[in-house]
Amino acid sequence: MNNGDKDHAALAQQFNRDEPRVNWHDETLWWVRAKRDKAAHTIPGWEHLRETASRIKNNVLSNMYGYLQQFEENARKNGVIVHWAADAGEHNEIVCGILQKHGINKMVKSKSMLTEECHLNDYLQQNGIEVIDTDLGERIVQLAKEPPSHIVLPCIHKKKEEIGELFHEHLGTPEGNADPQFLTHAARLHLREKFLTRRAALTGVNFAIAETGEFVVCTNEGNADMGAHLADVHIACMGFEKLLPQRKHLGVFLRLLARSATGQPITTYSSHFKKPRKGQEMHIVLVDNGRSVQLGREDFRNSLKCIRCGACMNTCPVYRRSGGHSYHTAVAGPIGSILAPNLDMRKYADLPFASTLCGSCSNVCPVKIDIHDQLYKWRQVLMKEGYGPAAKKLAMKGMTFTLSNPGVYRFAGKTGRWVMGKMPFIVNNKLNPWYKQREMPEPPAQSFNEWYKKNRKAD
Amino acid sequence: MNGIKKTGRLINTDQLRDIYYYMNSREKILAAIKKSQPAPRELPVLDFPLPDDMDAQEKFIAVLSSIGGAAHTVGSYDEIQLLINREYNDAARIISLVPEIESRGQYFEPGTNPHLLEDVDLAVIKAQFGVAENAAVWITDDMLPERVLSFITQNLAVVLHRRDILQLMHQAYERIGGRDYGFGVFIAGPSKTADIEQSLVLGAHGSRTMRIFILQS
Incomplete structure (x- = not known):
């Protein structure tokens, strides 16, 4: 899907054209958020768990240099081939190179936001390699030629009728059948054939353990395991921030991940890959792609603690009403909005402004990332660096002038009240961005200043 | 150079x-x-007190049923065999990795070709332990000579001793400790998805059902 150069506001407006659909999207995600609350509240010591996870991740960030080398060494000892990729391009070349070496031109892939970030599928396709996404939601958006709109629920923006149509067209299911049970079964049969015929499987990584060199992949569907255990070559791709120091720390993170994501006590499968099975080749690709820069930004490095649960999206009033695609980046929502500007300030300058700064994201984050503070700080960095939207820059300058000149301020207030009272059509129209989706308020009869002067005299 | x-x-x-x-x-x-x-x-100390009011087996069974699995408390392997005969009467191929439980149809040669497990109706495996708070069971490849078996099978049955039900995940990792394995997995219930309009469907790509036999002895 090509969003052109539209920014978040323009793309959100597009999404908002269908009001019942926006309401449905909003309610569905809020329901997931409510499930998260229920799961969090039923286990004692939830806050202590979050605090512990946050502190483990702080330790990881502060010793990334040591842990990464420890992980590499242990993974090598386990018989895994370790690669390092400085950026997206190198990551794609490495994966492509492994496949070409084996003469493989078809691969199955389970969910990996990193490969979305690197646009791996497009790259492989250009090199004559077909990729089948095997997570049901990802397969659905792949058939629709769209990117995922949510990191945990990739096709949350799609209605079952649309999915039924897609399956009818691509998998030959009967026309008009939109029953989730039926469609899921059709996908099971369709993808089983892929699992059984593909010689290479790529998976993401949820956690990697420095102490043991193993990595953990969590799914509900079992697609990562079906791919990896049937393939001759298993490639696991990870941003280096997925590291944890020791195996026992998984106890903390596996308790938090699924509860925060969907309200489940744990994902169906938490698979610990340590060594390749006999006769299999296993690769790990460690990716930087801007992460080492983010690690050096004191105000923003905490964003690297993210475990990709999606809780901040489900709770976000802006995400729920604007849809994942409006963020035009692989990771949408509040966390995506603080990660993306690190990669490209110009392209993603709009995202930190796509927030009300209500702070709900920070409150649900299982590793206590100060997401809304970072959104606020990114705004300042972006304005200072000159990436802010032109209209906002102008408005800010106007504000500075007005607020620093009491005479101008009083005059502007008076004029505003007069215009809103006598000639409301001047502000109640499409030219005023504040009027979009809102009514303008009734203007007060007098300002506080005028009221104060009058009442003070009366004393 | x-x-x-x-x-x-x-x-x-x-x-x-x-x-x-x-x-x-x-x-x-x-x-x-x-x-x-x-x-x-600094790394924090892991300090998570165990809930003192939890009956581990009771909790395990309640959580398992809430995530789509089924539990049976049994007194002996004979009892498990009877239940399997009754529940999977029409299964053509059963692969049991538990010596006390019978296999049916074609068995397999571990380490040959995992694709030959494509038509397994039921796999019976032994778990090292279970965790009450999330009904997950821990299985490693020394008990699972072909890793894909527990995923590719249509139905999964697991044998677990009551004494091996732990309360929290922290205990689980204490128990695993520094043990070596090639592959280890926590499995909690049947495979599932809610990707289509958040409607929960059991049986995505892995096993469509999961039954756990809890041995009381």
């Missing part, structure tokens, strides 16, 4: 190219990280 350009790209043999090309990025990344990482922060 003559073949290395400034970028670290190599023109010589494939093997050398692999080594130098990737070594170069490795060093670049590590140097950047070393420069960027903040001052050392």
Whole structure:
């Protein structure tokens, strides 16, 4: 899907054209958020768990240099081939190179936001390699030629009728059948054939353990395991921030991940890959792609603690009403909005402004990332660096002038009240961005200043 | 080293190219990280008190049924065998990795071709332990000679001793400790998805059902 150069506001407006659909999207995600609350509240010591996870991740960030080398060494000892990729391009070349070496031109892939970030599928396709996404939601958006709109629920923006149509067209299911049970079964049969015929499987990584060199992949569907255990070559791709120091720390993170994501006590499968099975080749690709820069930004490095649960999206009033695609980046929502500007300030300058700064994201984050503070700080960095939207820059300058000149301020207030009272059509129209989706308020009869002067005299 | 350009790209043999090309990025990344990482922060102590009012088996069974699995408390392997005969009467191929439970149809040669497990109706395996708070069971490849078996089978049955039900995940990792394995997995219930309009469907790509037999002895 090509969003052109539209920014978040323009793309959100597009999404908002269908009001019942926006309401449905909003309610569905809020329901997931409510499930998260229920799961969090039923286990004692939830806050202590979050605090512990946050502190483990702080330790990881502060010793990334040591842990990464420890992980590499242990993974090598386990018989895994370790690669390092400085950026997206190198990551794609490495994966492509492994496949070409084996003469493989078809691969199955389970969910990996990193490969979305690197646009791996497009790259492989250009090199004559077909990729089948095997997570049901990802397969659905792949058939629709769209990117995922949510990191945990990739096709949350799609209605079952649309999915039924897609399956009818691509998998030959009967026309008009939109029953989730039926469609899921059709996908099971369709993808089983892929699992059984593909010689290479790529998976993401949820956690990697420095102490043991193993990595953990969590799914509900079992697609990562079906791919990896049937393939001759298993490639696991990870941003280096997925590291944890020791195996026992998984106890903390596996308790938090699924509860925060969907309200489940744990994902169906938490698979610990340590060594390749006999006769299999296993690769790990460690990716930087801007992460080492983010690690050096004191105000923003905490964003690297993210475990990709999606809780901040489900709770976000802006995400729920604007849809994942409006963020035009692989990771949408509040966390995506603080990660993306690190990669490209110009392209993603709009995202930190796509927030009300209500702070709900920070409150649900299982590793206590100060997401809304970072959104606020990114705004300042972006304005200072000159990436802010032109209209906002102008408005800010106007504000500075007005607020620093009491005479101008009083005059502007008076004029505003007069215009809103006598000639409301001047502000109640499409030219005023504040009027979009809102009514303008009734203007007060007098300002506080005028009221104060009058009442003070009366004393 | 003559073949290395400034970028670290190599023109010589494939093997050398692999080594130098990737070594170069490795060093670049590590140097950047070393420069960027903040001052050392201590690792926290893991201190999670066990709930004192929890009946581990009761909790395990309740959670398992809430995630779509089924539990049976049994007194003996004979009882498990009877239940399997009754529940999977029409299964053509059963692979049991539990010596006390019978297999049916074609067995398999571990380490040959995992694809030959495609038509398994039921796999019976033994779990090392279970965890009450999430009804997950821990299985490693020393008990699972072909890793894909527990995923590719249509139905999964697991034998678990009551004494091996732990309360929290922290205990689970204490129990695993530094043990070596090639592959280990926590499985909690049947495979599932809610990707279509958040409607929960059991049986995505892995097993469609999961039954746990809890031995009381």
